[in-house]
Amino acid sequence: MNKPKKVLVLGSGAIKIGEAGEFDFSGSQALKSLREERIETVLVNPNIATIQTDSRIADRIYFLPVTHYFVEKVIEKEKPDGILLGFGGQTALNCGVELYDSGVLKKHGVRVLGTPVETIKATEDRELFVKKLTEIELKTPKGIAVDGIGLALKAAEVIGYPVMVRSAYALGGLGSRLCRNSGELKEAAEMAFSHTKQILVEEYLNKWKEVEYEIVRDAYDNCITVCNMENLDPMGIHTGDSIVVAPSQTLTNNEYHKLRAISIKLIRHLGIVGECNIQFALEPSSDDYRIIEVNARLSRSSALASKATGYPLAFVAAKLALGYSLTEIKNSITKKTIACFEPSLDYVVVKMPRWDLKKFRNISRRIGSQMKSVGEVMAIGRKFEEALQKAVRMTDIGAHGIVCNDFSYDIERELAEPSDERIFAVAEAVKIGYSCEEISKLTGIDEWFLHKIKNITEFEEKLRKNDFDGTGRELLLQAKQLGFSDKQLSIIFNVSYLDVKRKRDELGIRPAVKQIDTLAAEYPAQTNYLYLTYNSDEDDVKFEEKKKVIVLGSGVYRIGSSVEFDWCCVNAVLTLKDLGYTTIMINYNPETVSTDYDVCDKLYFEEISFETVIEIYEKENPDGIIVSMGGQIPNNIAVKLENYGAKIIGTPAKSIDNAEDRYKFSKLLDELGIAQPEWKGLTNYEEARGFANRVGYPILVRPSYVLSGAAMNVAFTDADLETYLTRASKVSQEHPVVISKFMVNSKEIEIDAVAKNGEIVAEAITEHVENAGVHSGDATMVYPGHELYEDSVEKVKSISAAIAGRLRITGPFNIQFLAKENEVMVIECNLRASRSFPFVSKVGKNNMIETATKVMMGVDVNCKAADIKHVGIKSPQFSFSRLTGADPISTVEMASTGEVACLGDDVNGAFLKALMAAGFKLPKKNVLLSLGGEVNKEKLLESAKKLEGMGYNLFATHKTSTFLKENNIENTMLHKIGEDTSPNIKEYLSKDKLDLIINIPIEYTASELADGYTMRRKAADFAIPLITNRQLARLFVDALSSKKIEELDIKAWNEY
């Protein structure tokens, strides 16, 4: 075996729709796998919140954009002799192919490990792909690859409408669409060609079953299929947006093994070395099939398959890339058998997507061939009904299961045109008498799944015929076996969930703990990868360990909560391990590293709900639970857990309540004499209106206990206020809604800190580039702050100290401030780790989670204030191109799906790198300015001059153009899209003539936003960089004018 000495691994960058935490998981596994071989690792990944970018995982870490330019620079500097392309999603794969094509890899003697690039190309280029498959007589959908719109239309004539349009080298079905006629095709093709050079016009496999196989091959031609998965939703709904079940449920032996054999034949023919994923369409009324696509890399599905089976696909794939045979690798669960086998499951796994579509303005809620979900959950059970109901709850959208929800739908429409709520509509349809056969015809969902859903709805009705006291053991047990939660039962019986818990305890109805062991109990498992089920009589494990701590994970990724909290959880677990504790992790998100069973001592792949956590707590009897690492989900159940007698480690639950409850917290600030925007607890609309008119709009409406501004809104009018109040009180029924004066033109400052018994032991103060009004999750953050007044910093520190003292904080916390002139006001406080903890920890090289965990466990720490010479900038990553119709603008409701951070010797350099890392392309020549209002125009005048000075061609909308001309800045006026006059923005957008659009609305009112909407939306559709914030625009122009790309420093983390 010719093992390399130094290997470069490419990460996937920011979390975006289609590329999420799963690549932190696969990258981390690959890096661990290499480290075990004593191979030096170099990692390029600007996603600073990932676990893979920790020094425990990789040797040399570059927080740089995963693009040809930067990776080449890193190669020149590090001189690796091998590179892995398959562990950083489509981003890494595309970048790797470019580096190969341009000869950079060859020039520097970098060997591509694992699947050869030519094979990768054969899977990515549709024409090549079809050719390859035809060679071995495998079937693909009838399709024609084209590179122009005219050819696309011709192709569709040949195939016949409806057709599917798909892009080559695309991610998450980007640009793929169902087209019923030439008009739709023209539009879809136009859009697709803005992202890709080649598209495929394909036959539409309406309502065929969608089945996936995860396959592994080594260099000795050994092949295994690690997992197969069946989509509950048929073809036409992107697999990322489908409910997926593992293993397949409705396939016979013949079908299962036919597809398996085809998969193996294909992977051999292609010459994959490592892992790949194959997607099939299977005709529901015969065993006819089509191969839809092959992903010659680790994928979302492979992460799911790893978690579903316990088979560490990425870890194994990395070993295979080095030249090992499958027979030389041990099964890491049994530690006795080998990795050359196919896992056998004795449970069923249900994956469900999580959408956040409600957060976006103007978006279409319909789901289809383009992925829109931002996260996913995985539930495990021994009945499908049990797993399905768990999965629904895990998505954390306020649903208690398949039934007992307070939703309403247009059932007919949902069945015909699915949205993110279809599964509930299906259950409702079953309830009101649609037959499973009818629903299956309408939706393409196999009847088997529908019958299972019917089991749930029928059982609910059965339960409703009983009263609580009369419900006996048998009925209650059956309910639990079908996945009904205590909460659902409490709704059905109109009692409290604690009454249900009490009754269960009395009747001895408790879940059993089962192990995932890859071999269905044929061999004993040596790892504690666990789940709970009521369909069992026996616990697989013992609970004898002493000195143990439960850490609650972050749950499902959604806008506002993603890999950052996983980083916090994993670091807490690792610190606890170092301190000698047995660590227990509870989490259910398959895209995380915390759910890798080798991170903690015991992993419960389970719901993070009061009910489940208490069941585990009562079995394990640990020293306590840490709720402050996983973000809002664990935080929200802290009080309930403590009230039930569970020990919460760190800040007392009562304090958490005092910070989370907006009313209590605002009162507390008043008591402490700390400034805050004028506020009022909500009693009724009339009073709220009175308050609003007194202090003046805009008014911020905020429910309690929410993350990332869910249902947080800024009201500009009485009508807004009424709408938002209704919405907010629905989101936080159990907790008060507070309204406050919304401060504009203020600077935002945040502190991330750790306190011990109310005294701060570590802190980091960051500054937002954007003024208040942009959600902190969408803001560009600078650390250490570069434009803060000394005085403001002192105030931030003293206020934080006062709050920490009053709330007796022990552990991590975050406070957000507004600074205007000399005043500093508090707007928000969270007694938990925040999104920015990994950012400040890594920029400051001071792991604040390690510190927090230590103080929570009573260990002394000694933190010196860091003297940071460099600067870190965190930039948001948006996924607007996938969110059809959504207005690509940042407001108080968070819209970004992820973030990146880059380091630099100065702000300008770090900022340019961060922007590029978030996918922003620096403009070449044409820039469009559309500046709303006088202030924006005046404040950006200097920037416009700089742009002109740098030689950019400026275009501007009507008033902006006049203003610029008055100030002697040369520009071309473009008419707005709505106008029919030339020259029009429209022509410039569709002809790909603009490199950057700077569009700053006057204010974020609905009517103001409507004006520039079409332009912004088109920018997103045509992948034109867009800036919508004045402060950001100014910083951008400053940075652009101060540095050339060649002048940006290329340094590893440890070189700062």
Next chain:
Amino acid sequence: MAKLILSDNTTFEGKPFGADASVFGEVVFNTGMVGYPESLTDPSYRGQILVLTYPLIGNYGVPGDEKDEFGLVKNFESEKIQVSGLIISDYSEKYSHWNAKKSLSDWLKEHNVLGIYGIDTRMLTKKLRENGVMLGKIINGSGYVELSDPNLRNLVAEVSVKDKTVYNKGGGKKIVLVDCGAKLNIIRSLIKRGCEVIRVPWNYDFPKEEFDGLLISNGPGDPKMADITIKNVAAAMEKDIPVFGICLGNQIMALAAGGNTYKMKYGHRSQNQPCIENGSKRCYITTQNHGYAVDMKSLGNGWEEWFVNANDGTNEGLRHRTKPFMSVQFHPEAAPGPVDAEWIFDKFLEMVK
């Protein structure tokens, strides 16, 4: 209500489905996730109560019993359900598949076989893994049945065909298939390769037939019970006739060559057994169903171990160094399970001149 009672009196309660009967047998588990119609009709399960570790069973119903052009039932591995009883966790009463004709329960009823569901099959499997396979019975309601050890019976004789049958007459190579409980896919696999298959009972005096190659099939129970077959195979080997054994056939070959077999603790019953071809880095994922194994050390120098189980090191195949004898412990005919080892049939036919 139904009860599963193991020989150590451990009792599991569940719900009955299928026939209104009470049954007994050797309780064994299979970890395959698909293929219950194939498994239940596999004659190697004769005398056994089968535990399926995959919890959701019955999902795609049961296909019809139509026959193909050679007179073989299309969808099963024999013409009847062979297991004595079936133990599962969750039964899907409602099934869904284009090719299904009836529910699993109705099918069991037709064949007078009892099933029990609602059992913690993982707990049961762990018990069987730790204690080794056990005898047990399933009692339906107030039924009664006496427990006895099926391995004391000549199970091979129970499942073997009674008369010689020829398939694909006039085909190329003439293969005598000694039916010790042969799965029909062995016959299908040979026909597919153009062979004429002469299927004969386990105790048939096949040396008198005219043929090109001999295949000793899979089958239930202790290989030593098939004494007549062992004697006949030994006689054929004397004449250097090409012989190929599958599963029980592997054990019978070893016994015929003077070797020994032993009972395993809980056997191999699954679709994911990795078998390494000795002297290579190749490993095949195979389907298996056996409770006895060949003791490799008991065989003479002329023999070599062809395949070995990567997990527990047990024998998975034999080959004679100089003569045309080969056998595998796994099932190259699959059904159910992966078809990766199908090439073994080609290997056998290459050996048959």
